[in-house]
Amino acid sequence: MNGEINRVVHGFAAQQGLHATDVQALAAILDAEEPLTPGRLRAHLGLTSGAVTACLDRLERAGHIRRSRDTVDRRVVHLHYVHDARRTARAFFRPLATAASEARSQFTDDQLAVVVRFLATLNDELAVVREAAPESTPPHTRLTGA
Template structure:
């Protein structure tokens, strides 16, 4: 699988800022791709059975990206070793340490998200 396809699958899994499904336009912005590159990527993922494109019921011009059942199974299998390793590592820390780690990761994510936002002038 192409690196861009993997990044797209992760972005689709994450969804949009409100926790809803991602649109091709949001995917284009998130991955900094051209419209043509996004279309080609989504075509590959759809042909491979990883995703589905679903038109919004209220506004048929809007397309939402969802994992297909096959895509969900492939993602679970791909990430299973990571999940096992994460759980094994987590088990080595007590609750207070985990709270500190979570605080650090939250602040790190906020800083990284701020770096992606365009500066307001």
């Protein structure tokens, strides 16, 4: 499943002239409940500040995001998904949502509850594995605890 989703993501990235990491950044910006800052995006993606800046520059040049300064603290930058770019992404990824809906329709609610419980448990176990492997944690987050 991850392989197929990754292939779709790479297809979108290639179509838009972006890197796969750029698409991860777009997803984080789109999913955020409030505008992300470059620092929070850096921590989320586990990238260096320079890598995040390069990623945001590519996304801005491609017309996917815009940056704005906070009205209270002008040093703070907020990241916003551009409306037309959001429409483009939704159109590209709509078949994924349709496929998920089609797959879901083939199971009862009780069966889906078991699947959801399994996936949540697996996700929790994978987080334990990740947290126990210090080499998998980016150095800058290990030092700061971010």
